[in-house]
Structures are given as structure tokens and as C-alpha cells.
Amino acid sequence: xxxxxxxxxxxxxxxxxxxxxxxxxxxxxxxxxxxxxxxxxxxxxxxxxxxxxxxxxxxxxxxxxxxxxxxxxxxxxxxxxxxxxxxxxxxxxxxxxxxxxxxxxxxxxxxx
Amino acid sequence: xxxxxxxxxxxxxxxxxxxxxxxxxxxxxxxxxxxxxxxxxxxxxxxxxxxxxxxxxxxxxxxxxxxxxxxxxxxxxxxxxxxxxxxxxxxxxxxxxxxxxxxxxxxxxxxxx
Numbered sequence: 008x009x010x011x012x013x014x015x016x017x018x019x020x021x022x023x024x025x026x027x028x029x030x031x032x033x034x035x036x037x038x039x040x041x042x043x044x045x046x047x048x049x050x051x052x053x054x055x056x057x058x059x060x061x062x063x064x065x066x067x068x069x070x071x072x073x074x075x076x077x078x079x080x081x082x083x084x085x086x087x088x089x090x091x092x093x094x095x096x097x098x099x100x101x102x103x104x105x106x107x108x109x110x111x112x113x114x115x116x117x118x119x
Numbered sequence: 120x121x122x123x124x125x126x127x128x129x130x131x132x133x134x135x136x137x138x139x140x141x142x143x144x145x146x147x148x149x150x151x152x153x154x155x156x157x158x159x160x161x162x163x164x165x166x167x168x169x170x171x172x173x174x175x176x177x178x179x180x181x182x183x184x185x186x187x188x189x190x191x192x193x194x195x196x197x198x199x200x201x202x203x204x205x206x207x208x209x210x211x212x213x214x215x216x217x218x219x220x221x222x223x224x225x226x227x228x229x230x231x232x
Contacts, residue, residue: 038217049123049209049223050162057218095161105150105169105216106177111161 010034011098011110019116020086028081028113030096037101039072039079044093044112053081076101086117121145125210125224132200132231140195140227142210150213151193152177152221153185155206162209168193200231 012031020026030039038057042050054063056072056079063070067090069082079096097109126141144151152167154177164177166185174185182204184196193212197204207228211221 040220042220047226049211049225050221051223052220055218055220097162099217106164106167106175107152107213107216107221108164108178109154109162111159 011096011108013094013096013110013113015113016111017114019118022087022117022119023085024117026083026086026115028083028094028096028115029078030080030110031078032098033077034098035076035101036098037076038099039076040097040099040107041070041079041081042095042097042109044095050093050095083115086115088117088119091115091117123210123212123222123224125208125227127227128225129228130230132197132229134200134202134231136200137196137198138200140197140208140210140229142193142195142224143191144193144210144212144222145191146212146214146222147190148212148214148222149190150216150221151187152211153183153193153195154209154211155179155204156209156226157206165195165208202231205229205231 040055041053044050054070059074059076061072067084093112095112123144149170153165154162168174168187211223213221
């Protein structure tokens with residue numbers, strides 16, 4: 008079973024700061040996805056990256072897929088209190104399995 | 120469009136009891152999965168299905184059964200509940216696991232006493 012390691016696991020910052028979340032594995036993925044989850048709700052998909060080296064932007068969020076397709080990062084610029092939540096990365100392993108496995112997540116708190 | 124609907128939202132079971140967590144989606148998605156979420160453990164895959172009649176095990180399948188008789192429904196059965204199965208359970212569906220991403224239900228919070 009491939010393992011997805013996320014770091015940091017917890018982050019508390021002030022409004023306006025920048026941050027980067029990392030998602031690393033020793034396995035190669037055919038795609039990597041990022042989700043955001045708020046308390047009491049299910050995760051909501053933010054982005055899917057499928058090509059090594061791919062960069063996608065979603066407003067103040069920038070997602071990158073590593074060249075070797077083993078890792079990914081999420082960068083948030085000028086964080087706002089509304090960004091508070093649990094950020095989860097998830098991957099589909101290369102090789103035909105349709106399993107989507109998740110990292111443990113990063114709990115972000117943005118203080119006003 | 121209802122998306123992914125899970126019932127019940129909350130449930131308390133006694134050890135040894137059985138129950139079925141229901142999951143239905145109205146998006147005609149082929150792929151469906153069940154996850155459990157525990158503090159500090161993230162989301163762990165229990166079982167998944169790539170289409171009606173096809174299911175496979177995930178990371179933590181022991182104590183759970185599934186079946187997929189229709190595209191819309193993917194129930195999760197606990198045959199003999201144990202306290203270790205206390206968790207929040209999420210059902211999710213996708214048209215394409217790799218590129219499409221999953222749509223999640225709002226979860227079932229299960230407590231086994």
C-alpha cells in the first residue's frame with residue numbers, strides 16, 4: 008500500500024501570510040488530488056493533477072505535481088480566515104488499480 | 120441534483136449488532152468508495168467499486184462487507200459491530216477516479232458501545 012506523507016500536519020498562521028503544504032511518497036501516481044474538508048462535512052475536491060511537472064492555479068492556491076509524479080505541493084498566497092480547514096492530498100497509484108488513497112491531512116487555522 | 124446521499128447521519132450501536140450504512144448517488148458515476156475517518160488517521164479506504172457487480176478491498180476491509188447491484192447504490196454492511204469501528208464513514212463517487220476526482224457524501228457518524 009502506497010503511503011502519502013503530508014507536512015506539516017498542523018499550521019496556525021495570521022491572515023495575509025503565505026504557506027506551503029507538501030505531499031510526498033515513494034510511489035509513482037497516475038494522478039494526485041487535493042481536497043479541503045470543513046468540520047462535519049465531507050471533503051471537497053480542489054484540483055486534480057495528472058502530468059509530471061504540472062502547475063495549476065485556483066485563485067490564491069497554486070498546486071504542483073512533481074516531475075517524477077511522486078510528490079505534490081499546495082501553496083496558498085495571502086491566506087484568509089476562510090481558508091481554515093483540513094487539506095488532504097490523495098493519489099491514484101500507477102498500474103491499473105482504481106484505489107484512491109489519502110494522506111493524513113494538514114489542519115490549517117488562519118487567524119484574523 | 121442530490122449528489123451523494125448517505126443515511127443515517129448518526130447511529131449508536133451495541134457491540135455485536137449489525138447494520139447497513141446506505142449510500143446513493145444520482146450522477147451515474149461508475150466508481151464508488153467507502154472511507155472511514157478517525158482522528159489523526161486521515162481517510163482510510165474500506166472497499167471500492169468500479170461498476171455494478173464489481174467490488175474490491177481497500178486498506179481496512181476487515182469487519183465490513185459491500186455489494187454493488189446497481190450503479191446508484193453502494194451499501195456498507197457491518198456484520199458484528201465492534202468498538203474499534205467507531206468512526207465517521209464517508210461514501211464517495213466519481214466518473215473517473217484518476218482525472219475526475221470524487222464527490223463525497225456528508226458522512227455517517229457511528230458510535231459502537
